[in-house]
Structure formats: C-alpha cells, structure tokens
Amino acid sequence: MSRCRQERFLAAYLDQELCSSARARVEEHLAECADCRRNLAEQEEMRDWLVSCHTPAHSPAYWQAFEARLRERRRGRQPGRVGSWPVAWRAAVALVMLFVLSFGVATGSVSPSKAEILSNIPGATVYLDGEVVGITPLRLSLAPGSHRVALHKEGFRVWEEMVMALSSAPLRLEVKLVSKSGEANAQRTGLQQFALLSVSPNSETIAFLGSKEDFRAGTGELWLYHPAGGYRAAAGYNAAAGDNVTRGQVEKVREGLAIVRPAWSPDGKRLAYVISGANGDSLAIWDRDRNVTRTASPEQALAQIAWLNRDQLLTLGGSDSRLTLHEAMSDQQLSSLEHDSLRVENLRQHDLSSFPVERFALSPDGNWLAYLAATDGRIYLLSLQTSVNRALSQVGRECFALAWSPSGQELAAASRDGLFLYDLTSEKETLLCPQLATELLWTPDGPLLFLQGEGENALWRWNPREGEPREIYRDGGNLNSLALSQGGAILLYSSDATGFRRLWQADFSGQELAVSPLLSAGKLALSSQPQAAEVYLDDEYLCRTPTTLTLSEGGTVSLTLKKETYQDWRLRFSLAEGETRELTARLLPVKSEYQPLSETEGEKREASFSPNGKWLAYSEEFLGNSRLQWMDLEVIARGSMLTSGSVSRDLGPGAHPAWSEDSQLLYFDRGGANSNIWVAGEGGGEATQLTISGAAGNPLPSPQGGWVAYRQALDPAHPELWLMNADGGDARLLVQEEAGQIYAHRWSPDGSEILILVHLGNLDEARLVNLEGAQRTLISGRDLSLAVWSPDGRFLTLQVGAEGRSELQIFRYPELQFYASQSIGQESASLFWVEDGLTWFQGKANGFQGFHLDLTQGVPQVGKFISDCRFLDFNPPTDLSLFAADWNGINQLYQTEAAFP
Amino acid sequence: MPQELSEAEAPEPASVGHSAQERFEEFVRRYEKRLFALAYHYTGNHDRAEEIAQEAFLKAYLGFDRFRGEAQVFTWLYRIVVNLCIDDRRKRKPVEVPIDDLPISDGFDPDRSEREMVLREALDQLAEPLRVCLIMHDMDGFSYQEMARILRFPLGTVMSRMNSARRKMRRILESQYPELRPKVKR
Structure with a gap:
C-alpha cells in the first residue's frame, strides 16, 4: 500500500480538482513513484467503471403529476403509486403543514372548527393529537389546523389519520373500524x-x-x-x-x-x-x-x-x-x-x-x-x-x-x-x-x-x-x-x-x-405517555401504542417507540413463555434545539462555549486528523447556517480549547508529539503560536487575562506547570513534580492561585499554587478530579472517588476548610457551579443526564436524559448543554436545555 | 476561492414577479432529475428514490421562505436528499433481492444487471462517509466543491475521502468479485 504524502491527493488529481501548484507537485511525485502511478490507474478504472453504471430514468409522468399527487394525498385518497409508509406519512404531514400555511394566511380566521367523529362500532376511544378526548360518537370543537386523530377499540385495528380542521367547514369523520380477528x-x-x-x-x-x-x-x-x-x-x-x-x-x-x-x-x-x-x-x-x-x-x-x-x-x-x-x-x-x-x-x-x-x-x-x-x-x-x-x-x-x-x-x-x-x-x-x-x-x-x-x-x-x-x-x-x-x-x-x-x-x-x-410466546401490554407512539420491533414498524404484543420466546428483541417531537424510546428485552408484562414508556420531548450545530463530520472530541455564549470551539478527529473549529453560535441562532462556510472556521490541528474571560481569545494546543500553545483572535482569524518548545498543552488563561497557565511535558512521565504572559512572553516554570504527574489545573476566580491535581503513585493530591510557586495542600485521596470554584470565589468543589462511589466535596476558600459533601454515585463527566449550587453531568447508558444540587435546598434535581450521545460542555448562562451524537449517521454537535425541574 | 456552480445549477433568487408556487414549480423542474438520480444511486430502488426526491421537495417548499438572497437552496436541497437517503438506509435492514425479482427493463443486458447487483453489494460495504462521496462524485457528477458544501466537509476531507472510497471499493471488488473488477491497463 502506498504511503506517500501525495497519495491522498490522487483522486483529486485524477478528477482535476487540484489547483495548478498542487497539481504540479503531484505530477512531480508521479514521475518518481511507481506505486502511486499504479494507484492512479486503478482509481481511473474504478471511476470509469462507476460512471458507466446504469441510472434508470425517473418516471416523467410521476413528476408531471407531482402537484396533483400532493393534492390527492391531502384529501386522503390514494394516488396511483403509494410510497412506503414512513416517507409517505411524513410527506402527508408536510403537506398538511403546507396547506395550513397557505390556507391559514388566506382565511386569517381563528374561530374553532366543529367536528363530528363517528365509527361503525360505537364506543371507540378517540385520541386527538395523542390525548384522549372522548368516545365515539363524538362532537367536539377543534382549533383550525392539522390534527392527528386516532380511534382505538379493543378487538379492532387502530385507525389513524391526519385531518385538517377549517373554521369555515365542519369536519365529519365516519370511520370504519376493522376487526382484528x-x-x-x-x-x-x-x-x-x-x-x-x-x-x-x-x-x-x-x-x-x-x-x-x-x-x-x-x-x-x-x-x-x-x-x-x-x-x-x-x-x-x-x-x-x-x-x-x-x-x-x-x-x-x-x-x-x-x-x-x-x-x-x-x-x-x-x-x-x-x-x-x-x-x-x-x-x-x-x-x-x-x-x-x-x-x-x-x-x-x-x-x-x-x-x-x-x-x-x-x-x-x-x-x-x-x-x-x-x-x-x-x-x-x-x-x-x-x-x-x-x-x-x-x-x-x-x-x-x-x-x-x-x-x-x-x-x-x-x-x-x-x-x-x-x-x-x-x-x-x-x-x-x-x-x-x-x-x-x-x-x-x-x-x-x-x-x-x-x-x-x-x-x-x-x-x-x-x-x-x-x-x-x-x-x-x-x-x-x-x-x-x-x-x-x-x-x-x-x-x-x-x-x-x-x-x-x-x-x-x-x-x-x-x-x-x-x-x-x-x-x-x-x-x-x-x-x-x-x-x-x-x-x-x-x-x-x-x-x-x-x-x-x-x-x-x-x-x-x-x-x-x-x-410459545409472552405478552406485553405496551402503552406510552403520550399514547399513539409508533411501535417498532427490531426496527420494523408494527402499530401504535397502546397495544398488546404477542412475542415469541427465544432471544431478545429490541423495542423502539417513536413519536414526532419526542425522543426515541428504546428497550431490549425478552419474554418467557406465557409471561405477561405491562409497560408504560414515558416519552421525553425533543426540543427544537436538536438541530445539528456542526458543519463538519469528524468525531467530536472536546468542546467549549465561550463565556459570552457567542462562540463555540470544538475539536474533532477524522482519519487520525484532529481539527479545531471556531463556530459562531449567533449565525446559527439566526437560522442562516445553511449558508456554508459562514458558521465555523477551521483553526487546523488543535485540542484543549480554552476561552479568555472576555471571550475574545481562544487558546488551544496543537496536540500530538510536538504540541505548542496557540491563540486565535475574535472570529477565529489567524492563530498565533505562543510557545516553541513543544510538548506544551492544556492552556488556561487567567480570569483577569494577564497570564496563561499550561502544562508542559518535556519528560512525558512528569508534566510540569508553566506560566506565561497572555501574549506568550516570559514563560516560566511554576511547578515541577519529579515524583508525580500534574494532570489538571484550574485558576481561582481572583487569579491569585492555581489548583493543581497531582498523581503520586496510588494517591492523588490537590494543591494550590500561587504565582510565585508557593504551594499548599488541599487534600490527598484517590481519584481526585473536576475542581470548580463558586462564582464568588468563596467555595471550591472537587470530585473525589470513582467507580460508582464518587462524591463532591466542597471547601471554603481561601481557608480550605471542609464545608460539605454530596454523594453522587457514578462519577460525573463535567462539573459546574451555577448560581447557588452545583450542576454535573453523568454519562450513562449510552447517553447522559444532568443533575443540579441547590445548596440552599440540599436535594439534587435530576435533569432530562439524552440518549445515544456523548456530553461535551455546558453553558450556564444559557442553560444549554452541548453533546455529540451520530443521529444522522454523522457525528454532529447538538445542544439542549438541561431542563431541571 | 470557492468555485461557483454552473449557470444551470445556480438558483434563481427569490425574485419579484414570481409567486412562491411558480418558483417552486420551476424548482422541481430544474432539480428533479438530478435529485432522483442521487437518491436512486444511494438507495438502489426506483420507488424509494422517487419518494425521497419528493420528500426533499416538500421539505424544500416548506423551508422556501428561509432562503433570502444569498441562501443556497440547492445546497440545502441536496443535503436533505443525502440525509433522507442515510435515514432511509438506517431504517431499512439489508434486503436480499433474488435475482429473479430484479426489474427487467427494455434492452435487458444480463451483464449490466449483474454488475448493478455487484455494485450495490460493494457500495453497501463502504462506510457511510465514503459511500456518499463515491456516489455523489463518480455516479452523479458533483464536483468536490459542491460536495464540500453539501456535505459540510472541508475540501481536503472530500479529497482524502474520494481517495479512500475508490481504493476501498476496488479492494472489495477484487476480493469478492474478481471476475467483475475493473481491469487496469498495463
């Protein structure tokens, strides 16, 4: 396999996608490298083979009748060709929305619409937009617009349809329920x-x-x-x-x-x-x-x-x-x-x-x-x-x-x-x-x-x-x-x-x-809150809740409930012969914030909100290549992120982003073996290199902005703590730990001291270092992590312990007296001080959940659980937590409200 | 300097004198073939491709007023199609189509039919980011710049991905379908 530097440009060269200088470099290389010449020939053959693959014509009649088909669907009639259910259904919903948009403007009316719902078998339960509203025959008033109406009756198949209620005309639904048996x-x-x-x-x-x-x-x-x-x-x-x-x-x-x-x-x-x-x-x-x-x-x-x-x-x-x-x-x-x-x-x-x-x-x-x-x-x-x-x-x-x-x-x-x-x-x-x-x-x-x-x-x-x-x-x-x-x-x-x-x-x-x-089989009586969620068994659509499923034994099945504007709910389970279970799934709403923030699709590793909430820096990795992106959240908030290129800037290889207190500067390191500290100015413009010695990383600007503390590991076994001016000058060694490793550091809010966590054999130690290098020890213990000060600087919190036995220990600062502790079980991934309390996030069951402990109340509150994702950062002023998920098949950033009760 | 799309591809601005309905119809006429082709190459299924293209137009229509002046409707539209294709793929388990069930069109060519089956099977074995690049460029003729915009990948990523995709595809064909793999001219 060719490992030439130019190898990755061969496809672009072949497709004439390189600029002239890059093209010349590749040609120069090709003249010397037989492997790459062969690779290029193979790529060309491969491309020609693919290009020659057949594309069937789309059906012209289908598209000519496109508009008519839309109208047909709106009226609930089946057109000549009916799509598969999920797409067709989404299309129908979209159509109804379209109709609402166009019609709503024309009428400008908000008076309720009268509706009458009848069924061939009276006594069916009527669900309107997932909520029970009565039994048939039923007369009710509806807000104009689209509604999802479902009829449930024991022994009959669930009937469901999107209907359009207009204030100008009463709606009459005559439903024919079909017996299940x-x-x-x-x-x-x-x-x-x-x-x-x-x-x-x-x-x-x-x-x-x-x-x-x-x-x-x-x-x-x-x-x-x-x-x-x-x-x-x-x-x-x-x-x-x-x-x-x-x-x-x-x-x-x-x-x-x-x-x-x-x-x-x-x-x-x-x-x-x-x-x-x-x-x-x-x-x-x-x-x-x-x-x-x-x-x-x-x-x-x-x-x-x-x-x-x-x-x-x-x-x-x-x-x-x-x-x-x-x-x-x-x-x-x-x-x-x-x-x-x-x-x-x-x-x-x-x-x-x-x-x-x-x-x-x-x-x-x-x-x-x-x-x-x-x-x-x-x-x-x-x-x-x-x-x-x-x-x-x-x-x-x-x-x-x-x-x-x-x-x-x-x-x-x-x-x-x-x-x-x-x-x-x-x-x-x-x-x-x-x-x-x-x-x-x-x-x-x-x-x-x-x-x-x-x-x-x-x-x-x-x-x-x-x-x-x-x-x-x-x-x-x-x-x-x-x-x-x-x-x-x-x-x-x-x-x-x-x-x-x-x-x-x-x-x-x-x-x-x-x-x-x-x-044989077991039975599962399945309902959800709210009802009328789609039930998928092993990714295969079955019916809607509430329902009773008869499931063959032998093997585990995967059950998924889906409902629009709610998060997917998943469960893997098996039923023993003759076993009967009842289950109610509580669906968690999806917030509109669940739009991907990111533009690029590398694996998101770290992220950091700027203190003013305007920017976001994140590092991502793709094919072993780590990049740091500077993203403008305000552009996204305006909804114009679709204009590609305006949202984020690529700062090149980078890791450990850290913002200055005024959000104007982003410090980061380049990562890798020869890492140095860099800083980028507002808008993610050209970055400037601050250190040259290599092995430098984890920069943290001081709260007042005069200093940057960072760790440097010229001896990889013993990283040291260094301090330099914010512009990169006057770098000096602050703490050298010959017997241990400094693995974390954090500025006190007044900028007078830096808390460092030092790993010493089987024990960790938390110490405070002033700018002259004088140290005082806070505590020694096992598995110390995540230090955070209260905004007023009067308390310092540290996570102590791991493997399900973690607690948060709170100390008075600067006295370093123990104040209180809170057991949190599983260790948290991230810890923040928000107003009068602590907020932390735990990764669990392939997702994460936020917790908040109001120190004036004393009982932790549990935030919502977001599944199938990885927590990255939390922005206290906006109450938004940031996470990465593969929901669209591409690893992307999302943000959501922590939603503590 | 980002490369501009060709005239035929450039969207009309939300111009005066045209109703939203008229612009939408023009929009459909302009993009239907290319959208359908992309969806077809991705799904390998005529009906699903039409559904996806239709769904994309519906979404585009609903979001039409979000694009003012500078907004690039077509980029968004193609992005929707790619996402729908990926969604569609995730929702559907791999289905084995018996050879007898493959559609037989006019001028049926058994070699071509076999090659298409092989193509689908080989494409299925590629990772999603590689597959989408290969389909968009080699089968649907998108430029690297267009792909970078639509897929929101950096241009360099598109380049390296195209490279990886073709090499991987070739390895799959060589190892699994040696009789059908493209032959390198010596």
Whole structure:
C-alpha cells in the first residue's frame, strides 16, 4: 500500500480538482513513484467503471403529476403509486403543514372548527393529537389546523389519520373500524382448511404462520422454526426415544403478507405457500437452498395445494374451482399449465373442469386422487395410472377435509354430517362420529387424529383397535392445525380465547398425551405517555401504542417507540413463555434545539462555549486528523447556517480549547508529539503560536487575562506547570513534580492561585499554587478530579472517588476548610457551579443526564436524559448543554436545555 | 476561492414577479432529475428514490421562505436528499433481492444487471462517509466543491475521502468479485 504524502491527493488529481501548484507537485511525485502511478490507474478504472453504471430514468409522468399527487394525498385518497409508509406519512404531514400555511394566511380566521367523529362500532376511544378526548360518537370543537386523530377499540385495528380542521367547514369523520380477528372468525365459521403448519420431511424445520404483533391465523407472515434438537419422539412411532427438546431458532421467510397453506416439497427443498392479496391468491414457491422465491400470477381462491413430486404440485382454485398442475422448474418462471397440457398423462385424459373440484387428497403412493366433486358433493377416486374414475360415496355431502390412511386402504372425510370412514377395499362407509371435524391427520401406525368442535375445540383420536374415537386433549383454546414430525411427534398449533398462540408438541406415552410447548410466546401490554407512539420491533414498524404484543420466546428483541417531537424510546428485552408484562414508556420531548450545530463530520472530541455564549470551539478527529473549529453560535441562532462556510472556521490541528474571560481569545494546543500553545483572535482569524518548545498543552488563561497557565511535558512521565504572559512572553516554570504527574489545573476566580491535581503513585493530591510557586495542600485521596470554584470565589468543589462511589466535596476558600459533601454515585463527566449550587453531568447508558444540587435546598434535581450521545460542555448562562451524537449517521454537535425541574 | 456552480445549477433568487408556487414549480423542474438520480444511486430502488426526491421537495417548499438572497437552496436541497437517503438506509435492514425479482427493463443486458447487483453489494460495504462521496462524485457528477458544501466537509476531507472510497471499493471488488473488477491497463 502506498504511503506517500501525495497519495491522498490522487483522486483529486485524477478528477482535476487540484489547483495548478498542487497539481504540479503531484505530477512531480508521479514521475518518481511507481506505486502511486499504479494507484492512479486503478482509481481511473474504478471511476470509469462507476460512471458507466446504469441510472434508470425517473418516471416523467410521476413528476408531471407531482402537484396533483400532493393534492390527492391531502384529501386522503390514494394516488396511483403509494410510497412506503414512513416517507409517505411524513410527506402527508408536510403537506398538511403546507396547506395550513397557505390556507391559514388566506382565511386569517381563528374561530374553532366543529367536528363530528363517528365509527361503525360505537364506543371507540378517540385520541386527538395523542390525548384522549372522548368516545365515539363524538362532537367536539377543534382549533383550525392539522390534527392527528386516532380511534382505538379493543378487538379492532387502530385507525389513524391526519385531518385538517377549517373554521369555515365542519369536519365529519365516519370511520370504519376493522376487526382484528375477522379472519380468525371466518376460519372457525367457514370451516375452510387453513393449514398453518408444515413440517419439512426431515423434520428439521416447521413452517408456520404468524406475526410478531399478533399470531393471527390466516393473515400472518411466514416463519420457520428450527427446533435444532429435534422433537421429543412419541412412543410407538419408530423414533429414537429420549431426544430432548431444545429451544431452536425462529426465522422469518416472508413478511407483511397474508400467507396461508405452507407445504414442503417431498425433498424438503422447496416450500410452497399461498399469498392472499386483494387481487386474489398467488402461489409462491421458496427455494430454500437458493433463497429465491417465485410467485405466480394471482388467481381466485386457492383452496388447496399439494406436491405431486419434488418438481410439481397441484393446486385447487380459480373461479371455476379447478385443479391445476404447476411446475416449479429450477431456472424458469413457475408455469401454470392448462388442463390440456398437464404433464401427468392421466390427469390430462380427464377433463376435470367438467366437474369442478371442492377438495382433493393424493394417496400415499401418489397413484390415486380422491376428490370431492363440486357438482354433486360426492367423493370420487381417480386413478392416475389407469385413469379409472369412480364415485366412492353415494351421497353428496358438504365435506371439509379428506385424508388417506398411511396404508392407502382407507379414506377419512370430514363433513357437515360427521366424520366418515371409507374402506376402499369393501367400499364400505362408516360414520366414526357425528360431530364436525376440521383437521384430519393419520399417524403412521394407524390411529386417526382430528380436531373436533368450533372455537374451544379438542384433539380426538380414533384407533381402530379401540373402537370409538375419544377426546385426548383440550386446553380451552382453539386448536387450529395439526402436523406430524418424522419422528412421530404431533405438532399442534393453538390459540387461546385472546388469540395467544402456541406451537405445541404432543407425545403419546402409553395412553396419555403429554403436551409441552415447543414455541410459545409472552405478552406485553405496551402503552406510552403520550399514547399513539409508533411501535417498532427490531426496527420494523408494527402499530401504535397502546397495544398488546404477542412475542415469541427465544432471544431478545429490541423495542423502539417513536413519536414526532419526542425522543426515541428504546428497550431490549425478552419474554418467557406465557409471561405477561405491562409497560408504560414515558416519552421525553425533543426540543427544537436538536438541530445539528456542526458543519463538519469528524468525531467530536472536546468542546467549549465561550463565556459570552457567542462562540463555540470544538475539536474533532477524522482519519487520525484532529481539527479545531471556531463556530459562531449567533449565525446559527439566526437560522442562516445553511449558508456554508459562514458558521465555523477551521483553526487546523488543535485540542484543549480554552476561552479568555472576555471571550475574545481562544487558546488551544496543537496536540500530538510536538504540541505548542496557540491563540486565535475574535472570529477565529489567524492563530498565533505562543510557545516553541513543544510538548506544551492544556492552556488556561487567567480570569483577569494577564497570564496563561499550561502544562508542559518535556519528560512525558512528569508534566510540569508553566506560566506565561497572555501574549506568550516570559514563560516560566511554576511547578515541577519529579515524583508525580500534574494532570489538571484550574485558576481561582481572583487569579491569585492555581489548583493543581497531582498523581503520586496510588494517591492523588490537590494543591494550590500561587504565582510565585508557593504551594499548599488541599487534600490527598484517590481519584481526585473536576475542581470548580463558586462564582464568588468563596467555595471550591472537587470530585473525589470513582467507580460508582464518587462524591463532591466542597471547601471554603481561601481557608480550605471542609464545608460539605454530596454523594453522587457514578462519577460525573463535567462539573459546574451555577448560581447557588452545583450542576454535573453523568454519562450513562449510552447517553447522559444532568443533575443540579441547590445548596440552599440540599436535594439534587435530576435533569432530562439524552440518549445515544456523548456530553461535551455546558453553558450556564444559557442553560444549554452541548453533546455529540451520530443521529444522522454523522457525528454532529447538538445542544439542549438541561431542563431541571 | 470557492468555485461557483454552473449557470444551470445556480438558483434563481427569490425574485419579484414570481409567486412562491411558480418558483417552486420551476424548482422541481430544474432539480428533479438530478435529485432522483442521487437518491436512486444511494438507495438502489426506483420507488424509494422517487419518494425521497419528493420528500426533499416538500421539505424544500416548506423551508422556501428561509432562503433570502444569498441562501443556497440547492445546497440545502441536496443535503436533505443525502440525509433522507442515510435515514432511509438506517431504517431499512439489508434486503436480499433474488435475482429473479430484479426489474427487467427494455434492452435487458444480463451483464449490466449483474454488475448493478455487484455494485450495490460493494457500495453497501463502504462506510457511510465514503459511500456518499463515491456516489455523489463518480455516479452523479458533483464536483468536490459542491460536495464540500453539501456535505459540510472541508475540501481536503472530500479529497482524502474520494481517495479512500475508490481504493476501498476496488479492494472489495477484487476480493469478492474478481471476475467483475475493473481491469487496469498495463
């Protein structure tokens, strides 16, 4: 790698961005340096490669219709193309603001607007701008302008919209609340088969449906559960006994879609499922190895899917309820084949469309297709080998499920008239039980499992050896899917009355069924103050508060609440199985001061407000290069910081900025091995070097301005305290500490003494030194830091101790008598004397918090907590604290009020 | 001496005789293509790029009256786009787009499609400050001076960053996609 000095200018040279002299220097260097020539050639190739990358045209129509789209959005109608939620929402808010601006001026009216809010389900709680204002139907008066209206009702999805209230026209909102459990109810009453579970043939993975918000049947996202340790083997089902269940991993395959009927291909490499959309149902096939999903065009109501073999699957659906063969070929779009081109010859010979199919089941050997004809409700058997097609049942019935026995000798049919069994040898029909069954599952050794009942249903088992079927499991909730692992463990998907879902495994030990949770969830009742905050789970938007989240166990999730004008609220947590927690997040408001102050994006290291509050000096580091910036806060306060270059001046490498008392001069050091003291005048003009000896740093001008105290470490192990005139003259050694290190110094307010902190082996010492070098000791102790005088000079405070056992010790000055102490726990990062008390800031939990102790009151007050940032400085006259944060992906300075109560 | 932007880029002052609405429309016409291109190169997604560009215009419109005379609307506008792109990126987890799902446009060129995928993957591996420089200069044609203004970096930082970005990008391509990396002419 080239390490030439000119190397960093190569890109600029290539791009012709250098001035002629710099260009000449680079060319001179290039003539000699083969590394840089090669580097330049590589950069040129890289640039050309990037330049040639394709840029698609933006949609001209989109922009032509831009204005119209804005109006459309304002009216709440959906334009042709709808953006993703957050951007679209922000755009809508901005639009409303825009409308307010333009309209407000025109009307000039401030009289309240009348509003009426109705909902299809009365009794919904109405939130106006995050506050509860009543329940529907509701009439109220609104201040003209934009408002966020939300309706909450138990069991229904939250409705929310920005509305515009005008004094000239009453506002009437008719809200249609949508049930949260609409699909689940339909499932129970409509008795359609919703296969929620599919176990891969090797039993490594279970596909199931659900969402983090609410594991609702039939509307969820597709998830995979990898039990890792396998399932506990059910006795009698040819599996190795004693397998322990270990908690596995859950992964999401597809999100944000209504997915039903997952089905693994016979080789376990593909997972087919149905996506229910507004335009119909689409068949999707996920190739597990390649992580590629192919999706077919939507068609109507795909009622069933089943794999014929590893490449082909049958679907039942469409407006004419027909069987279609799909081919999931490896490198081509999934093709939906018409009947006359069916690959299975014998299927082709039968024009199934002449008698539409309601339901079907493939025999275990794949040679027979049992189907329920829509025309007469009878069950037919079609041989896929001989093309024999014959009626099995003599009577038509409304049938919900068909299932072949493992031997292929029997067929079970769940119908409205009860559960029937057909012996395919004798063609005898037997009524097993008169009740309705919703799911059928044959176990490998003979017994038939089925779910019976609606709502609070139960798992039943019919064993031919036992005669009558019997109920074997019920948990008071709704069991809605059954599957069998390779080892024979039964998997149940269930939900209780509140929709709380679990994946169970059931184990037959003798005659008893032992059921244990395989994948379950806890519940979190989440609210916020104020309400209607956006809830994000693992950075994924879910809903708004208040809400109840059902969360799968296993692993920690990250919860974030966001609300406009409030700080993000974050929590990482996990819920144990069945655990229910209630949580109210108190959101802290964001102040308008949270605009980045800085113009440059290096890592901000130190900062210092000038005493008059007009300037700010800060040092930043980027790519190992430390720069000191002088910033004009008044320019920023006028809002004209966007005019680049007028706000701050780069003073070059620098650290430890310190202002003179009159704010006219900024002292600093250059940092690094050969550091010297410099001073810059008002406005950050040309800086002047004050020392020349090197190793000089931490300049502090005296309060009266005549002197500058600084530390110089010609012997790095023993920094000394030096004093010089404010213009850099008459430098002299004040304290030389051969046995220790002076690590801090601070002027007394009257400028007569300097407090120094000296590190001596395991002990620190605080001493006062006058300008003649005479010393007196204040205290000795461990971990002394942060000395500060009261403004009147009568008290001196020192932080003593560290690692959670810090205290502030206050002494009378100049007597140096102990006056009082205050335990503060964690050590503070910065300490200030403000009016009658002390203010300090502690860095905590990746943020900071301010505290204030009024010495006349005696009890510390706690200021607001600012998260995800680092405290830098505090300006007592303006009560603004300064901090650095990466909130925009770039390290920038922000300031905020300390906001003590 | 700061380099001035070209005539085509220079914003009109908040002149008399034009309503705010008219100026805004002119504003949109003038910058839509370049804004969209920047957002597209940053996000790699056509729809999100249009959303971001639109969002930037909305913000610009709302802040229009803050720019009087000397204010540099376009600098601000591009800065908004960059910030929106960075925000957008932070909010979205990396998404793997199956090759089948990539849009197929007229004159589909499989090599180009593959190269674009590689480009996105390689760009994703760059640090944010490097990525933004590379996209703005090499893909969107911003000058160093413009970038310094928009990104609020010192000019020297832009120079060193461009250098680092190209070198890093090349290393990524060399190590991960040797068959696609640009070849140096000897």
